[in-house]
Amino acid sequence: MTSPKLSVRGVSKVFEGASDGDDVLALAEVDLHIGEGEFVSIVGPSGCGKSTLFNIIAGLLEPTTGTVSVAGHDGEPLLGSVGLMPQRDLLMPWQSVLDNTSVGLRLRGRSRRAARREALAYFDEFGLKGFENRWPSELSGGMRQRAALLRTFLGGHDLLLLDEPFGALDALTRRAMQSWLLGVWGAHRRTILFITHDVDEAILLSDRVYVMTGRPGGIALEERIDLARPREHAVELDARFTAYKHRLIAPLDSSPVAAGKD
Numbered sequence: 386m387t388s389p390k391l392s393v394r395g396v397s398k399v400f401e402g403a404s405d406g407d408d409v410l411a412l413a414e415v416d417l418h419i420g421e422g423e424f425v426s427i428v429g430p431s432g433c434g435k436s437t438l439f440n441i442i443a444g445l446l447e448p449t450t451g452t453v454s455v456a457g458h459d460g461e462p463l464l465g466s467v468g469l470m471p472q473r474d475l476l477m478p479w480q481s482v483l484d485n486t487s488v489g490l491r492l493r494g495r496s497r498r499a500a501r502r503e504a505l506a507y508f509d510e511f512g513l514k515g516f517e518n519r520w521p522s523e524l525s526g527g528m529r530q531r532a533a534l535l536r537t538f539l540g541g542h543d544l545l546l547l548d549e550p551f552g553a554l555d556a557l558t559r560r561a562m563q564s565w566l567l568g569v570w571g572a573h574r575r576t577i578l579f580i581t582h583d584v585d586e587a588i589l590l591s592d593r594v595y596v597m598t599g600r601p602g603g604i605a606l607e608e609r610i611d612l613a614r615p616r617e618h619a620v621e622l623d624a625r626f627t628a629y630k631h632r633l634i635a636p637l638d639s640s641p642v643a644a645g646k647d
Contacts, residue, residue: 389418390544390576396451398437411437413601422574426587427595434602435580439546443469468542472549474533476521482532483517489540511535527558544576571615588629596636605636
């Protein structure tokens with residue numbers, strides 16, 4: 386059996402000296418894995434440590450205990466080994482859309498001209514054609530998220546961490562973005578770990594879904610989603626979709642809501 390693209394084993398995280406002076410156990414013995422080319426989602430209540438887990442996988446935080454390996458490389462530095470798209474798009478307002486999306490290529494050593502040319506080749510697929518020279522302030526919420534995802538996509542990483550990229554969008558835009566993301570993932574098959582509060586979104590997008598408990602965050606359930614691909618929103622009317630939703634919601638209904646670091 387080949388090594389998973391991502392392996393998280395026994396990861397816990399304690400934040401020492403919180404605002405009230407007490408230590409906070411944010412994550413407790415988290416185990417998960419992702420195979421090459423899989424789309425895996427994590428759902429859980431606010432404050433359960435989902436974003437903390439992402440920051441550990443991305444190398445922005447050190448786990449208190451446990452290990453994380455990417456592509457089977459145990460013990461190697463994680464920072465720079467994955468592509469991370471946070472909840473906010475973080476587009477630079479003083480840069481054009483084209484220069485925002487190509488910044489990762491420039492950081493990898495491409496000249497500005499070469500980076501722009503390479504990014505431009507994806508503008509049609511990412512729904513940005515015609516907006517190359519616009520400022521981020523001129524884009525809709527959905528277009529800003531597409532630009533942010535293209536920037537992450539062009540960062541050169543096979544494993545992408547997407548932290549609630551559609552959470553701030555209105556319902557109709559969100560549905561359109563879900564369909565679009567499924568198309569992009571189907572065409573390129575990058576490995577994706579996706580955070581969402583939306584159980585329906587997790588089922589629609591994913592090969593597998595992990596459900597996290599309230600703080601301290603841990604894995605309460607792992608569910609494989611055996612619905613045929615390619616998927617469209619019509620699958621939400623399927624009785625199997627409803628059955629998956631019931632199974633995923635059950636541990637969430639019994640999980641306490643925790644304030645604090647997510």
